[in-house]
Amino acid sequence: xxxxxxxxxxxxxxxxxxxxxxxxxxxxxxxxxxxxxxxxxxxxxxxxxxxxxxxxxxxxxxxxxxxxxxxxxxxxxxxxxxxxxxxxxxxxxxxxxxxxxxxxxxxxxxxxxxxxxxxxxxxxxxxxxxxxxxxxxxxxxxxxxxxxxxxxxxxxxxxxxxxxxxxxxxxxxxxxxxxxxxxxxxxxxxxxxxxxxxxxxxxxxxxxxxxxxxxxxxxxxxxxxxxxxxxxxxxxxxxxxxxxxxxxxxxxxxxxxxxxxxxxxxxxxxxxxxxxxxxxxxxxxxxxxxxxxxxxxxxxxxxxxxxxxxxxxxxxxxxxxxxxxxxxxxxxxxxxxxxxxxxxxxxxxxxxxxx
Numbered sequence: 617x618x619x620x621x622x623x624x625x626x627x628x629x630x631x632x633x634x635x636x637x638x639x640x641x642x643x644x645x646x647x648x649x650x651x652x653x654x655x656x657x658x659x660x661x662x663x664x665x666x667x668x669x670x671x672x673x674x675x676x677x678x679x680x681x682x683x684x685x686x687x688x689x690x691x692x693x694x695x696x697x698x699x700x701x702x703x704x705x706x707x708x709x710x711x712x713x714x715x716x717x718x719x720x721x722x723x724x725x726x727x728x729x730x731x732x733x734x735x736x737x738x739x740x741x742x743x744x745x746x747x748x749x750x751x752x753x754x755x756x757x758x759x760x761x762x763x764x765x766x767x768x769x770x771x772x773x774x775x776x777x778x779x780x781x782x783x784x785x786x787x788x789x790x791x792x793x794x795x796x797x798x799x800x801x802x803x804x805x806x807x808x809x810x811x812x813x814x815x816x817x818x819x820x821x822x823x824x825x826x827x828x829x830x831x832x833x834x835x836x837x838x839x840x841x842x843x844x845x846x847x848x849x850x851x852x853x854x855x856x857x858x859x860x861x862x863x864x865x866x867x868x869x870x871x872x873x874x875x876x877x878x879x880x881x882x883x884x885x886x887x888x889x890x891x892x893x894x895x896x897x898x899x900x901x902x903x904x905x906x907x908x909x910x911x912x913x914x915x916x917x918x919x920x921x922x923x924x925x926x927x928x929x930x931x932x933x934x935x936x937x938x939x940x941x942x943x944x945x946x947x948x949x950x951x952x953x954x955x956x957x958x959x960x961x962x963x964x965x966x967x968x969x970x971x
Contacts, residue, residue: 651675653704653718659725659757662787664694667704670718683709697722728790729755731763732897734782737798738852741775745798753784753792761786767798775802777848794898797848805856810879813863818883828886828909829937829969832921835880836936839873839923842866854878873924874903881907888921889962894955902953904935906961918962919969926953933970940964 653670667686668676679686689703704716733750745767753763763784770778778798785791821834839862846867849857854875861872868876874890881888886907893902904922920943922935931946931954932938940963943954 651678651706651716653702653716655719655721657721657723657757658694659786659788660695660697660722662725662758665720670702670704670720679706689715692720694720694722697724723757725755725757725786725788725790727756728792729753729758729761729763729784729786730897731782731784731792731794734794734796734897736796736851737780738850738856739772739798739800740804741773741800741802743772745770745772745780747780751782755784755786755790757788758786770798770800772800775800792898797850799850799852801850801856805853805859807855810855810859811883813859814880814883817862818880822884828907828911831884831886832881832907832909833936835877835884835886836921836923836934839877839880840925840934843868843873843876843925845869845925846872870903870924874905877921877923878905881905887916889918891920891956891961893953894957904954906964907937909937916962917965919964920954932968937970938964939966939968941966942968942970 652672652675654672656665656670658665667688668679671679671686676686678684685707687705687707689705692702693700699719699721702718702720704718706714706716730753732752732754735750737745737747739745747765747767751763751765753761755761761784763782765780765782767778767780770780778800779795780798781793781795783791783793817838821838822831826834843861844867846865847869849861849868849872851857851871854871857868857872857875858879861868862876878888878890888908889906891904891906895901902924904920904924906918907921908916908918910917919937919939920931920935921937922931924935926935932942940958947954
């Protein structure tokens, strides 16, 4: 009997040691280390986030890799505007649990989504319309949202000016609409067609002995005299825009002036840079140029060159060859008119050559 008791004691001791060894080798729970939750901002009436959405991408990936489940310890309040406590309950495969506190901020969403990449459309008769390329819609609460485009009024079998309307709606019912012009043309305008019309003009306008500055001033004056302002133009092709403004319609908007001057500068061999105003999606833009007045081999001398007839006269000399400082002066009168990404362009000289 004594031997049996000793054997039973030894057996129990072995089992106890084995249990302790297993407990020692048991992997630690990942949530005991560096998993950190994130606060979320959601819209009242919008889609409710899942518990895992309150973890960072890295933390979510680690939980999935190690078999850790994530759920709410209690149902969060997603129906009341304001900040609310959220408690996450994490559980691993061994039954270990840990609670992580975070919060959700519920806001009343009154901001409509933003349409990005919407622009004027151009097509030739008989061609299909490219309506969706580069377009998206985002919302400050819901991220990417669905959007539609209605081009039912466009007749691609007949040349003309039409319109299409883009529409985006978020989960709160806020709506954004943006209508753009759709230009349907009978045929493509080529550079050869433009040069055939433009070369006789340049022969009369430009002398072989003219300096670059003299060429620029002559082109600027001609464009402003040849084109009347009209707030619509096709902004998909500068060759067509120049041809239409100079030789067909005799009118156009800033893109028409910009394109006509650019094509004339190109034909005369003047070095130029294209600039478009930085603006919010759906807001008005503006186009102008910079020209290099230095002959080949000399240090560049870049000046702003805006041939558009701007209300109030625009920048110095109605936009002909003005400096960064003069551009800033005009921005003080008309805030944001000449906003652009200055780091992408050369600075102008400080000497003023146009008052």
